[in-house]
Amino acid sequence: MDEIPKAIQLLWGLDEPGSRGPKKGLTLMQVVDAAIDVCDAEGFAALSMSRLAKQLGFTTMSLYRYVDSKDTLIDLISDRVIGPPPTIASTTPWREALEMWAMAEFESIRAHPWWLEIPLTAPPAGPNNMGWLEAGLAAFSETAVPDPIRLQLVMNMSLYVISRTRLVLQMTASTDAPDNYTLVLGRVLDPARFPALLKAISAQAFDMDENNWEINDFKFGLDRLLDGFERYVESF
Template sequence: MTDEIELPAEMTLLWGLRETVRRGRKPSLTVADITRAAIEVADAEGLAAVSMSRVAAQLGNATMALYRYVKSKDELLLLMSDAVPDGPPDLPDDVDWRTGLTLWARGLLEVTRQHPWTAQIPISGPPLGPNSIRWFDCALRALGGTDLSEEEKVGVVMGLLTLVHGELRLSIDLSRSYAKNPQAFGRQYGMALARVVDAQRFPALSKVIAAGVFENEVPYDEEVEGEFEFSLGLYLDGVAAFIERRTTGQG
């Protein structure tokens, strides 16, 4: 029999287990209403615009009414970050682990890119909310047919999660910069580097420049997508090699 522990305040909020302070009239709001309104504000005006008062205005309510459900902006951000990725992809029961994780990673990146402000919310710990747990469970199930231990499955999923979040943050920041100054990327970037990079001081980078790597004028969106697919493939190749060692008893 396991000892019962008191759930963290964040989990009681995310899982709808917190008792709402009830005073006066019957409550006309729900935590889901507040979260939805906050996401609408962030989508339209950016994360910096999200405040308890701005969300209250979006709902047509007094600011103090929100505090009956959500205690602070930090809690509001927590709710938003869990609500943004809707359910994970519906993986077929017989899907192989690599296809499953590929679909999972692409799906997570796609839904978070639709709400770029999510990249500004700090990741404060492991998955806690129901949506985050669904995504976590989905990726773990994709590895169900492998010889990995349960601990190793968690390690693979957390590594993939790091890759996706890193790609999200990098692509959003670079897309912003590209929109302001597209000339700073691609061929012009390579030409500028060629003027200042000394082959003796930077031998490896000099070879990259000489090979014309930066002269490829691929549309920026396609380039970003290609880089993610390349990184994802490399990561999954590493996982495949690790699984092979496990299967053959070499690791």
């Protein structure tokens, strides 16, 4: 199995954690879940092998029986956190299926927002990530869209979900924007230079439902993306 990266071997059960040293009675997934607990409580930047060892009551060196490096650990928690894809009935129309898929990924990331901080150094290859890809591709099973195009559409959808979720979470966490944002803009913008923007502001284009704006904003963009997909799918 040397040609397969260690993280992928562990993700797919092709290898087991090392056997050297005394047994501690933990599974690999318990170690991974403890790392996720650290990130949930303190953020992704707080994760280190020494911090994880403290969380588990281990020595740092003993953790290398389970994972050979922090990079391997990160690959494992990345796949673990995103979780399995939603169950979508095979009879679900493709647009509805993709909407369910996208909303589920949106909520999965929102549950662990630090996941967005994990560097993407290689294409995801874990079973959960592959499950999401399979579920997205399956949505097009009753269409005439060619397989390579299906993959591009699903990847495009995932990129939308990730980037839009990142924006929503950053805006939610930000304390920099003034509460009277639209009023401030209305006072500083020159009507001769920004007529279209001022017209949008006066129509309350920036006003948000404080209770649901994150979901509404995400879904509005998702619906427009799916509108484009629909026209494209109909062309085959």
